[in-house]
Amino acid sequence: MNKRLFFLLVVLMSLSLIGIIFVQGYWIKSTVDDKEEQFSYNAKQVLINVSKELQNKELEAFWFNFDFEDSTALKLNSDNLEQYFGLNEYGENANQDYNKILETNHKESSDFLVSTSDSIQLAKLINNRVNDFLNKDKVSGSISAEERLDRLMRMEEVEKDMLSAYISEFTSKIPIHKRLSKQLVEKSLKEKLQNYNLKSGFEYGVYANSLATKVHSDNFILDSPATYSVPLFVNISGKSNYQLLVNFTEKKEVVLSSVILMAALSIVFTLIIVIAYSSALSQLIKQRQISQIKTDFINNMTHEFKTPIATINLALDAIKNPKVVNDQSKVARYLQMIRDENKRMNAQVENVLQISKLEKNELDLKKERLQLHELVEEALTHVELIVEDRSGYVKNHFGALKSSVLGNENHLTNVIVNVLDNAIKYSVDEPKIDIYTENVRNSIILKIRDQGSGMSKAVQKKIFEKFYREHTGDIHNVKGHGLGLAYVKRILDDHHATIHVESERGKGSTFIIKLPLIT
Incomplete structure (x- = not known):
């Protein structure tokens, strides 16, 4: 329609x-x-x-x-x-x-x-x-x-x-x-x-x-x-x-007693019609939005897979070349490239599957005592090369004296990586990221602040929704499929933690994560 x-x-x-x-x-x-x-x-x-x-x-x-x-x-x-x-x-x-x-x-x-x-x-x-x-x-x-x-x-x-x-x-x-x-x-x-x-x-x-x-x-x-x-x-x-x-x-x-019954029935039926109409209209609008979001998601995922597939095809063609097949160093290089691109596609698919499992409550998160500061440092190793390649920086400002939390190491690390990746992608120039921690009563506050493009109030309310992307349909400007921050929100909910964002258009964003401490 x-x-x-x-x-x-x-x-x-x-x-x-x-x-x-x-x-x-x-x-x-x-x-x-x-x-x-x-x-x-x-x-x-x-x-x-x-x-x-x-x-x-x-x-x-x-x-x-x-x-x-x-x-x-x-x-x-x-x-x-x-x-x-x-x-x-x-x-x-x-x-x-x-x-x-x-x-x-x-x-x-x-x-x-x-x-x-x-x-x-x-x-x-x-x-x-x-x-x-x-x-x-x-x-x-x-x-x-x-x-x-x-x-x-x-x-x-x-x-x-x-x-x-x-x-x-x-x-x-x-x-x-x-x-x-x-x-x-x-x-x-x-x-x-x-x-x-x-x-x-x-x-x-x-x-x-x-x-x-x-x-x-x-x-x-x-x-x-x-x-x-x-x-x-x-x-x-x-x-x-x-x-x-x-x-x-x-x-x-x-006077009223003679019409109260018919008037009451008329009002009740009218209210039912209004409620049914409002519900139907809301569902119709939501379905249109979901349809548009899914279309954007398919386009984004197609682009995400298109690049590694093209890289793999080029690497395979290169290996078939008689001049390359006898050069073991080049073959090893192309094989490593194929392996890396394959892992990249597998990671994309895994993100989608994890979101699906989270929604069905099928994801079994085994939690243990962790140090949040160590998780942050581990997450930095996944993005530091990208940041350095763009001449940016990531600085730690650990002010919290206590950082012991109960959580799943892999998923909490992925949460921090996803937030950092979001900060890097939406930094127009070189990414400049500062990470802060502090203790507030029985909680630890983790703040990840960037100096990127920022976002409007309307976007701040929707960024944690599944498939949502600010640049809808623009698959060439900022790559992604709209699942990263939705995944972050679901994992933190399962850890009894909260996340929200403070941002202003053109002045960067600050993601604030609040986790309960182990006392």
Whole structure:
């Protein structure tokens, strides 16, 4: 797959996934909004029904409990209403003195509906109409409950409204807490909420002209976002000075509970898709990188083998020459060259096999007590000729007093050789290498510092990965197959040691190895 097509597929897949996430979010938000609107509609219907029920109960209480002594008592007037409610024209008990009435009237003015001259005239008109339909079926003697119920049932709606309006005109002078009990309000709210299947707690309060009254629950809060209101005791002209305000304390829980399951499933499935997509994309990118690295590795290994193979072929051709075959010194020289190149190829193959065994945990490392300083000096013998040939130097600065470590001699020597070889290869001019040791608590620190080309921060994070080379694909500039430092890292891990690099582009690199001491 070419790079452009791969990039296009990644972009399209990413846009599709983002689109799915936005659609799911929009669907969840729309569902929550719809459920909230449904809750608000049902809540308003509940309050409307509660308001009607409270107003009807006041009418029924008068109709069924007022004692008509005879048929003439059906004449509805203020005296009869005062007799039923036990109140005088000021809205107070009739046996209270006038001064106390004025004082109480002043204190509870927020609970009163003040009648105007217009409402008085309206009350007189209603009174005449109410008296007409009450006397329409006048009966002699006292009126039984059954008869009152029958009469109420036969009333037309307009008659009920006029009767209610007449009573309301008088009862408007009565304090709301004497017309309406907390128990009645709570019972009515609970019943209506159950009818509409709204399983929510509530707090309520009755207000008169925007002023709080004594009828309210203990924890009612006026400025709540879940507050709904409805007018109470509406008169015949459709006006009211009382409002019933209700806070549905569990509105959010009720709204969310209806969509929480589907929303949770939607979120879970979306997360699974995101995780699966991210994992697949990561694996796809990693596979592309591995494919590229393996291609580079094959190219590098081919170059590494091509040179010794060409040298061996030339040596063999030279030996076949009649002029050379009789010269034992030249034959010996060419045979040694063939042997050296063969060992070189074998070493390359052995490195690859060792890495493979390390990854499978099949490499058996026999460890013994070693002196790190001696291992460093041994490693120098493998590279000193190369360094001298390039007019460079390797200097030791052993500052550690203790250098005893537990390790495998061959592999630790190879580790140091590989690091030195890396320093030599990436030194543009003559290699200048300094080796330092020091003790830090129960460890020995080995630092190999060069003055080569250095490396960037991004390269420093990857140099210990298998097959990684900074100059990817450049097989002529710096020879190698990207296994040296990966081998170093695996061997040191097996020795419970660590390695990291400090470097800056153009200013060289310092490889720092930390090994535990034998105490």
